[in-house]
Amino acid sequence: MAEKHFSPSGLAAQAVVEDEDESYVDFNYDEPGSLPGTLDLEADAPPPIIVLIDYNEAKATRVEVQTPEACLPYLDTESVSWVDVLGLGNEDIWRRMGQVFNLHPLVLEDVVNVPQRPKVEDVDSQLVIIARMVMPKESGFGFYSEQVSFVLGKYYLLTVQEEPERDCFQPVRDRIRANKGTIRQRGADYLACTLLDAIIDGFFPVLETYGERIEELEDEVVLNPTRRTLEKIYQIKRELLALRRAIWPQRDAINSLIRDGSNLISPDVRIYLRDCYDHAVQVMDIVETYRELASGLMDVYLSSVSNKMNEVMKLLTVISSIFIPLTFIAGVYGMNFNTEKSPWNMPELNWYWGYPLCWAVMIATAGSLVYFFWRRGWFDNISTIKED
Missing domain, CATH: 3.30.460.20 (CorA soluble domain-like)
Structure with a gap:
C-alpha cells in the first residue's frame, strides 16, 4: 500500500460501451x-x-x-x-x-x-x-x-x-x-x-x-x-x-x-x-x-399533421375544381359526332377557329376559377405547404 x-x-478505467437501447x-x-x-x-x-x-x-x-x-x-x-x-x-x-x-x-x-x-x-x-x-x-x-x-x-x-x-x-x-x-x-x-x-x-x-x-x-x-x-x-x-x-x-x-x-x-x-x-x-x-x-x-x-393534411386536401380540391370544367369541355368535344348527318351534330368541329376558340374558353374558365379562389384567400393558406 x-x-x-x-x-x-489515477482513477482511470477502461470505458464501458453504452448500449444505445439503454433502459x-x-x-x-x-x-x-x-x-x-x-x-x-x-x-x-x-x-x-x-x-x-x-x-x-x-x-x-x-x-x-x-x-x-x-x-x-x-x-x-x-x-x-x-x-x-x-x-x-x-x-x-x-x-x-x-x-x-x-x-x-x-x-x-x-x-x-x-x-x-x-x-x-x-x-x-x-x-x-x-x-x-x-x-x-x-x-x-x-x-x-x-x-x-x-x-x-x-x-x-x-x-x-x-x-x-x-x-x-x-x-x-x-x-x-x-x-x-x-x-x-x-x-x-x-x-x-x-x-x-x-x-x-x-x-x-x-x-x-x-x-x-x-x-x-x-x-x-x-x-x-x-x-x-x-x-x-x-x-x-x-x-x-x-x-x-x-x-x-x-x-x-x-x-x-x-x-x-x-x-x-x-x-x-x-x-x-x-x-x-x-x-x-x-x-x-x-x-x-x-x-x-x-x-x-x-x-x-x-394538430400540425391534421392541419397539414387539411391544407393538402384543400390544394387537391382547388386543382380538381379548376380541371373539372376543363375536363367537361374536352369530354364534350371528344365525342366525335358526324356533322354531315345533321347540322346539330357539333358544327363547331368544322369551324376554322374552333380549336383556338376551345382553348380560349378553357383558359378563360380556369382563369376565372383561379381568380375566384384567390379572392377568397385560399391560396394564402396553401402557400405554407410550399415552405414546409
Whole structure:
C-alpha cells in the first residue's frame, strides 16, 4: 500500500460501451425464494478500485488501497476518512468489505444489487443513503444514470459508485485537496451532505440539454412534423420519466433526513441539507414542467399533421375544381359526332377557329376559377405547404 499525491487522475478505467437501447426504467428485484441479503454479483468480476482520502484541517492524503482490510487503520482515527469504491466488483470483496465496515447483510444487498430506489435508512450506528446520479452524455442526447450508495459513520464515509468511469465529485475532491471552504474543518456528515448536493446539482446540466431539445422540437413540430418527430417526442418523454423516478424519491429521502434527523448528522449540517432539499425541489419542478411540455408537443404534433393534411386536401380540391370544367369541355368535344348527318351534330368541329376558340374558353374558365379562389384567400393558406 503506497501513498500518492492527491489527484483523481489515477482513477482511470477502461470505458464501458453504452448500449444505445439503454433502459431508463430499469429496477432491481430479488429472485422468488431467494434469502434476504443475497448478493447478485459475478464471481469472476474484477475487483473495484478503492480510493481512500483521509483528511483533517492540517493535511489531506489520498491512497489507493488494494484490499478492504487496508482501510482499517484509517477508520480508528478522528480524521475524516472518505472511502470511495469505484465499481461493484465481486462477492468476495464485498463480504470482506462488510466485515471491515460492520455492514448489515441487508445494507450490502442494497449497495450491491442495483438499481435500488433512493432512500435513507438508519441501521445500527450507521446512516445508509441510496442516491441516483445522472450525467449528460457526450453526444448531448440522453444521460448516464447510476446508483451511488453512502454509508456514513462517525469518522468515515463509504461511497460506492456503480460505474467507475465518471462521477460529479471532482469539485469536492479539488476542494479537499486545495483546502478551499470549510470542508476540511468539518466532519464526515458535512462531506456526505456536500457529495449529495453535488449529485443533485448534477441534474441541472442534464435538464439544460432537455430544455434545448424541447425548444428545437417545438419549431420542428410547428414547421415540418414528420414520423421522426414523433419518435423524438416519445424518447424525450421516456427519458424525462426516468429523471422523475430518480429525483422524486431522492427529494423525499433528503426531506426525511431533515425531518427525522440522525445522531450522525449535526444540527449545522442539517441547515445545508435544507439547501440541498431546495435544489431537489427545483429539479423536480423543472422535470414536471418539461414533461408537461413534452405531452403538449404530442398534441401539437397531431394538430400540425391534421392541419397539414387539411391544407393538402384543400390544394387537391382547388386543382380538381379548376380541371373539372376543363375536363367537361374536352369530354364534350371528344365525342366525335358526324356533322354531315345533321347540322346539330357539333358544327363547331368544322369551324376554322374552333380549336383556338376551345382553348380560349378553357383558359378563360380556369382563369376565372383561379381568380375566384384567390379572392377568397385560399391560396394564402396553401402557400405554407410550399415552405414546409
